[in-house]
Amino acid sequence: MRRLSRVWRRRTSHARIRLLRERTRLADAVLRARTTLPRPLLLTLACLPGLAAVLALVLYAIGVDRTAHRPARQPVETRPALPHQAPRPPIVPRARWLAGDARSQPPARYDDRVTAVFIHHTDSPIDYDCADAPRIIRYLYAGQTGAKDWDDIGYNFLVDRCGTIYEGRAGGVDRPVTGAHTQGFNHRTTGIAALGTFTAGVPVPQAMTDAIAALAAWKLGLTGLDPRGSVRLTSSNSLSRYAAGTTALLPTLAGHSDGYMTSCPGAALAERLPAIRELAARLQGRRS
Numbered sequence: 001m002r003r004l005s006r007v008w009r010r011r012t013s014h015a016r017i018r019l020l021r022e023r024t025r026l027a028d029a030v031l032r033a034r035t036t037l038p039r040p041l042l043l044t045l046a047c048l049p050g051l052a053a054v055l056a057l058v059l060y061a062i063g064v065d066r067t068a069h070r071p072a073r074q075p076v077e078t079r080p081a082l083p084h085q086a087p088r089p090p091i092v093p094r095a096r097w098l099a100g101d102a103r104s105q106p107p108a109r110y111d112d113r114v115t116a117v118f119i120h121h122t123d124s125p126i127d128y129d130c131a132d133a134p135r136i137i138r139y140l141y142a143g144q145t146g147a148k149d150w151d152d153i154g155y156n157f158l159v160d161r162c163g164t165i166y167e168g169r170a171g172g173v174d175r176p177v178t179g180a181h182t183q184g185f186n187h188r189t190t191g192i193a194a195l196g197t198f199t200a201g202v203p204v205p206q207a208m209t210d211a212i213a214a215l216a217a218w219k220l221g222l223t224g225l226d227p228r229g230s231v232r233l234t235s236s237n238s239l240s241r242y243a244a245g246t247t248a249l250l251p252t253l254a255g256h257s258d259g260y261m262t263s264c265p266g267a268a269l270a271e272r273l274p275a276i277r278e279l280a281a282r283l284q285g286r287r288s
Contacts, residue, residue: 082224084284086217088174091157094167097134101142105151108171109178113223115188116231117216118181119273120155120256121265126196130162136195137166144180154180155193157215163207165215168193174222184240185233185250185259190219198266209272213279216253220280227253227280235259253277 122140141153155168156179168191171177181191192212198204213227220227229252235242240260242248248259255273256264 085221086283088218089214091173092166097137103145111176111178111188114176114190114219117190117253119265120193121198122193122195123197130160133160155191158193159211160195161205161208163211165211182259184235184237198269200267202268204268204272209276213276217280217283221284225252227277
């Protein structure tokens with residue numbers, strides 16, 4: 001009998017403690033509610049009879065208390081960085097070579113991503129001073145937007161013999177801007193033009209090929225693509241090497257002649273493409 005009495009007292013004591021804790025929690029909630037109560041609601045409570053006002057305040061307090069104890073919403077997870085991204089190389093903005101000669105043009109057009117890079121040469125003199133590169137690019141821009149009536153320069157990037165990279169077509173260097181460099185395959189590709197003419201036997205400066213590799217590594221790395229791989233692209237124009245609607249398997253880092261009937265980027269530069277692919281892959285941290 002004594003044991004049952006002790007058990008009863010113990011349970012009663014625990015129940016009182018729980019009740020006291022609940023009362024304390026509710027009192028704290030009521031106090032918070034009184035300090036956070038909107039003024040219009042406070043004026044409404046003042047017009048209610050005493051018991052009704054207390055009941056309304058308690059119900060409001062319970063809502064406040066539940067809100068206060070609601071777990072915080074977890075932050076949205078960010079996408080992990082792709083494993084083979086290369087650093088962005090220095091790029092001279094187009095304003096540096098335009099020098100105020102920009103023509104009126106429509107807004108840039110974009111694709112959803114870049115899946116391949118086409119390498120070109122500009123078929124212009126090779127024995128230039130690198131300080132003259134902006135003037136040469138401006139001349140190319142004037143020819144393409146003038147005589148050819150294009151809306152902008154066709155290449156997304158241009159690289160001079162000293163390895164300086166210039167922004168070409170407008171729209172943002174880190175965005176998948178639709179170019180006008182490889183007929184039939186301008187979508188989802190980036191065009192990189194080497195300033196000069198690199199036919200058979202013409203030396204290709206190492207600084208130039210290194211810069212092309214760095215640029216291609218960065219652009220392809222934004223979508224995790226291996227510069228040594230291949231990609232399926234669908235031709236949009238029957239004047240290309242493939243009839244419109246044909247899906248072709250092309251190198252991820254290709255020469256202009258891979259997609260169009262041309263000698264561009266020249267035999268000498270085309271011969272360097274395998275080494276450019278390998279260097280670009282190493283810059284992405286690939287070892288095999």
